[in-house]
Amino acid sequence: xxxxxxxxxxxxxxxxxxxTDRVGDLWISxxxxxxxxxxxxxxxxxxxxxxxxxxxxxGAELCDPGKVWREDLTSGSEAGAxxxxxxxxxxxxxxxxxxxPVTVSDILRRCAGLTGARVELAGALTIGLDGVQMSEIGxxxxxxxxxxxxxxxxxxxxxLLRRALDYSRPFGVPVFLRPGNTDLEGAGVMHEGxxxxxxxxxxxxxxxxxxxxxxxxxxxxxxxxxxxxxxxxTAGSVEILRSGKARGVRISAAAPARNLWLSxxxxxxxxxxxSMRLLPPLRADADVRALRSAVADxxxxxxxxxxxPMMSLEKELEFxxxxxxxxxxxxxxxxxxxxxxxxxxxxxxxxxxxxRVIGRTADLRTGSVADVVLFxxxxxxxxxxxxxxxxxxxPLLGRELRGRVIATIRDGCIIYGPHTE
Numbered sequence: 001x002x003x004x005x006x007x008x009x010x011x012x013x014x015x016x017x018x019x020t021d022r023v024g025d026l027w028i029s030x031x032x033x034x035x036x037x038x039x040x041x042x043x044x045x046x047x048x049x050x051x052x053x054x055x056x057x058x059g060a061e062l063c064d065p066g067k068v069w070r071e072d073l074t075s076g077s078e079a080g081a082x083x084x085x086x087x088x089x090x091x092x093x094x095x096x097x098x099x100x101p102v103t104v105s106d107i108l109r110r111c112a113g114l115t116g117a118r119v120e121l122a123g124a125l126t127i128g129l130d131g132v133q134m135s136e137i138g139x140x141x142x143x144x145x146x147x148x149x150x151x152x153x154x155x156x157x158x159x160l161l162r163r164a165l166d167y168s169r170p171f172g173v174p175v176f177l178r179p180g181n182t183d184l185e186g187a188g189v190m191h192e193g194x195x196x197x198x199x200x201x202x203x204x205x206x207x208x209x210x211x212x213x214x215x216x217x218x219x220x221x222x223x224x225x226x227x228x229x230x231x232x233x234t235a236g237s238v239e240i241l242r243s244g245k246a247r248g249v250r251i252s253a254a255a256p257a258r259n260l261w262l263s264x265x266x267x268x269x270x271x272x273x274x275s276m277r278l279l280p281p282l283r284a285d286a287d288v289r290a291l292r293s294a295v296a297d298x299x300x301x302x303x304x305x306x307x308x309p310m311m312s313l314e315k316e317l318e319f320x321x322x323x324x325x326x327x328x329x330x331x332x333x334x335x336x337x338x339x340x341x342x343x344x345x346x347x348x349x350x351x352x353x354x355x356r357v358i359g360r361t362a363d364l365r366t367g368s369v370a371d372v373v374l375f376x377x378x379x380x381x382x383x384x385x386x387x388x389x390x391x392x393x394x395p396l397l398g399r400e401l402r403g404r405v406i407a408t409i410r411d412g413c414i415i416y417g418p419h420t421e
Contacts, residue, residue: 011046015364031412053362054086054371056354060307066095079389080117081416086371092124093151099124099135101143122149149176165223179212229253235290256306257332260339274322301353305332309391327391337403370412379404
């Protein structure tokens, strides 16, 4: 993928890392942000557009190897680019599971040729994601993983989790955890509350997630490891997290973009659409408000696409039998901007904070890697296909949202937008 010389002209440049928010021009040359124009630069008129660092997603399921009918590295990479993501950290929940250095090396070799978003890997915290025995953490870090994770599994063995955190700390990589409690989640299929009672679906109580957050926080504090909570969705979780951060615990957290906009009322309004069958589920309106406030004050650092693509056979079932999960890479920016109207705040949560979690910097200062997104913050879009992802489970389908990605640039090359369709 060759570098381009590009002149981004007259856009609103927002770079929270450097504190920049101004209307002006940005130049790209040799794959880096340049400090001066070049005579042969391709000029792109950015009037009315925001120019910002590329987004990073932590934990998308790309299903490759093993379940490539759902997604593969190429389609996931292209879907990410269409959503403004220049980096995706792929979940280890594949077949075989990414729990050893050989699998890591094989996948990263194939990732090197992708022309959409770059794909990094999270290695499994436990062998087979079974929560019983630690995986080859050191060898996987040496092979190139940027994080450790048990994907969407919840680690119920607190003693094993503590040992894994203690062991991972010297390697300097974050540990991604989905906070939950499988005993309380049980056979629940949506948020437990007035709506679940009214429409007759088994609920997942907020306490299930909040117990998981409290456990992760306590173990992060005692181990000193960097724990990243990959999906936080309840007001109670926010308060527990806020308390831990006030004590200086090394912990970060993300909220799914759709959970900043949709609530359990939307499950009822959808008339049991299985695109709304999610884990974590869509919560109550009060939780949605709490999440928005938590993103605004930095308690929740990141916004995640929570991308779990699936095929129709996995969703065209009764609500209680459908598999949980939804697409998200191509709608995360619009969902976040519709819920939180401040572009700078959304950019911090989609680009700066998640990059920082994996030890990277999302920056537009001279000399930085030219990972850049152009988006129209005022455009209205009705979510519709076709999508770059193979998934068929987008809960925001048919909704009018705010914001549209116009172009995505990675390493100084346009990977989505003009002349790439």
